[in-house]
Amino acid sequence: MYTDLESSPPQYRVICGILANLDLTQPDAPVIIKPETAALMDAFSEADWELFARMAKAEGVAPLMHFAFSRSSYALPEAIRLKLQMAYYETAAFNQMILTEMGRVVQALNEADIPVIVLKGAVLATTIYPDPALRPMSDLDLLVKTEDLERAKELILSLGYYEPIPEMAKGFNRMIGHEYKLHKLAQPKISVELHWSVISGDYDRRTPSLDLLWKNRKTIISQNENSNHLIEIFSLSPEYLLCYLIGHLIIQHGKSTGRLVWL
Numbered sequence: 001m002y003t004d005l006e007s008s009p010p011q012y013r014v015i016c017g018i019l020a021n022l023d024l025t026q027p028d029a030p031v032i033i034k035p036e037t038a039a040l041m042d043a044f045s046e047a048d049w050e051l052f053a054r055m056a057k058a059e060g061v062a063p064l065m066h067f068a069f070s071r072s073s074y075a076l077p078e079a080i081r082l083k084l085q086m087a088y089y090e091t092a093a094f095n096q097m098i099l100t101e102m103g104r105v106v107q108a109l110n111e112a113d114i115p116v117i118v119l120k121g122a123v124l125a126t127t128i129y130p131d132p133a134l135r136p137m138s139d140l141d142l143l144v145k146t147e148d149l150e151r152a153k154e155l156i157l158s159l160g161y162y163e164p165i166p167e168m169a170k171g172f173n174r175m176i177g178h179e180y181k182l183h184k185l186a187q188p189k190i191s192v193e194l195h196w197s198v199i200s201g202d203y204d205r206r207t208p209s210l211d212l213l214w215k216n217r218k219t220i221i222s223q224n225e226n227s228n229h230l231i232e233i234f235s236l237s238p239e240y241l242l243c244y245l246i247g248h249l250i251i252q253h254g255k256s257t258g259r260l261v262w263l
Helices: 010-022 035-042 046-058 061-069 078-111 121-127 146-158 166-170 210-215 238-257
Strands: 117-119 141-143 179-184 189-197 216-221 230-236
Touching: 010 035, 010 046, 010 061, 046 061, 046 078, 061 078, 078 121, 078 146, 078 230, 117 121, 121 141, 121 216, 121 230, 146 179, 146 189, 179 230, 210 216, 210 238, 230 238
Parallel strands: 117 230, 141 189
Antiparallel strands: 117 141, 179 189, 216 230
């Protein structure tokens, strides 16, 4: 993430200019590309466009670029349009697998009376975004209470997951870490990050009480594709979700390593 927009590459400025004018609350509305953004694109060479597509994918916003250009009057080079479209389709396919897995894992936790809160991409993709394919995800982030941690981990392992380096997890210091990474045995690779804290490290002064998070959660009702059973899925209330995302971005990733998708 570039902290100085004026000195950033023109491709990055174009991406930011387009994102700044997206209104996801009105997904069917035309997307207006400002003249200064269009002028930058008009000067792009073929190599510049290729860099634009690679940068959009690296920043996690290629599907959003596809969404924006498909609703604008700006004519992209056909090769770039197809790259953005493919990024959208790839995200749609992978996200569907993660969301299906979310239903399976959360249902198992519910049946075991283990409270769980869904964090980050999985909840954002299904609430903030008008289309889940617009928000790339790499894993499923779940928050459980400390007292339920080991039982939740064992349950998820029983669903076909494994720990990459079990010997490291045995002596894991919970005051330093905040999550277990569990990977699914089957392909394609799907990971569950099982959190017992919202931010890694000793950040007690800057982290809200976990009790507040559990009290300020909201319910999402999700259909389990394998049956007609409705699964009750919890996330944070919008204001607490926003605070969590800001803390996650600033404290854990910092300004220099964050990606545009996290903004």
